Amino acid sequence: MTSDPIAALATARGTAALAVVRVSGDGAVGVADRCFGKPLDDVPSHTAHVGYFRHPKTEARLDQVVVTVFRAPHSSTGEDVVEITTHGGDLAPALVLDALLAAGARLAEPGEFTQRAFLNGKLDLTQAEAVADLIHASSRQAHRTALAHLRGDYARLLARLRDELLETAALTELELDFSDEDVAFADRGHLADLLARAETTLSDLLGSYRFGRLVRDGVRVAILGRPNAGKSTLLNRLVGYDRAIVSPIAGTTRDEVEAEAEVDGLRLVFVDTAGLRDTSDEIEAEGVRRAEARAETADVVTYVYDVSHGLSEEEHIRLESLRRGSAPVVLVANKRDLAPHAALPGDAFAVSASNPDDDGPARLAQHLASVASGQAGAAEAAQVVTNARHRQHLAAALDAVRRARVVLASGLSGDLLALDLRAALHELGAITGQVTSEDVLSAIFSRFCIGK
Ligand SMILES: Nc1nc2c(ncn2[C@@H]2O[C@H](COP(=O)(O)OP(=O)(O)OP(=O)(O)O)[C@@H](O)[C@H]2O)c(=O)[nH]1
Ligand SMILES: [Mg+2]
Missing domain, CATH: 1.20.120.430 (tRNA modification GTPase MnmE domain 2)
Structure with a gap:
């Protein structure tokens, strides 16, 4: 097991007020000491020190920093750790890191800090993960x-x-x-x-695990239906911005359009698809094939139909076949404004996707989240x-x-x-x-x- 001093930027790159560069390992305090205006060798653990950071060879001042010293074993990795809080941005932390490398540290490998914490018994593997x-x-x-x-x-x-x-x-x-x-x-x-x-x-x-996977990777919700049913309009309402092109021309959407929203703590990834119909247009036909394939890999399928036209015989057959698949199917009766009194199938969810005042899409999103987690058996977070x-x-x-x-x-x-x-x-x-x-x-x- 190696414990040579390793260093890396601990915070994200880019403009920010502060950034943190960390060194961990045997001699970490000595490495920082070589770059810091004040002696660190004898300072107690868990103390912070303000001063200038310098390059150990050129002595050039790099930034005014706060250096915090944690001595083994009472640190995040179980080794001597020094955290240098620099000003943010791309330059200051990079110069401080360079100085640490020149003073004898090595650039850390991905996950190496956590790996050392694991090897020193600070975390078990599930915690590290x-x-x-x-x-x-x-x-x-x-x-x-x-x-x-x-x-x-x-x-x-x-x-x-x-x-x-x-x-x-x-x-x-x-x-x-x-x-x-x-x-x-x-x-x-x-x-x-x-x-x-x-x-x-x-x-x-x-x-x-099924719920766990949904929690981690998000719930994939496929939006299927005939051309012009209002799938893209619904997608835009579900995510709250105009992601997909909407038009009265049937066959508008061809490629899949993906957009996400967080609903009740879950990440829902909506996939809008090409309207399902027989078509001689080669590009549209490929879109239809993709839509059908999407139904098989989705976690939840929403089938959208236009209530002013009702569900056709062909659509009934398609719904039956979708329901034989592994994902739960939610039936959405769209354009309710055009046919407010039309009879709906018992399990249909009525919405007017194009009406910004209709809260149907928001309720639908919640319903989809609960279908997804109910299906997967939501459990205690620890379990x-x-x-x-x-x-x-x-x-x-x-x-x-x-x-x-x-x-x-x-x-x-x-x-x-x-x-x-x-x-x-x-x-x-x-x-x-x-x-x-x-x-x-x-x-x-x-x-x-x-x-x-
Ligand atoms: N009256 C009314 N019109 C709607 C509603 N939702 C969508 N529309 C209209 O229906 C037309 C088709 O909408 P889209 O969202 O493009 O339909 P689509 O299902 O994505 O169609 P394709 O991409 O061709 O498969 C547009 O003119 C929409 O404005 C609604 O709730 N009520
Ligand atoms: Mg569309």
């Missing part, structure tokens, strides 16, 4: 989930599960050690209870699995626990039971980082940006 999620969070739900994971709520849930399985495994192994004497230490009923509980927890966690790597290990752990339950129920030898329990524990350990390979670690930390 939550740091990356928090940085990338683009909706309140994503932020809430990442924060719960960062606080360690999720890690504690997994630790509790692991402890229970460990207890089961220990009892089983104890019994194995004394198998010659034919004694049963483990109360098999108690073991069965523990395993049943573990299975429920694991399947709940796995079940939350939402957002990470594909975790899902893989949880699924393997669940398989192992299920096998263990079968072995236990059939009264087979404790050897097999111990084997399955060990496999489940191994999978859980892989999630939190108790068992990991170098490859996994580098794959995880390379997702970070430099300076994190």
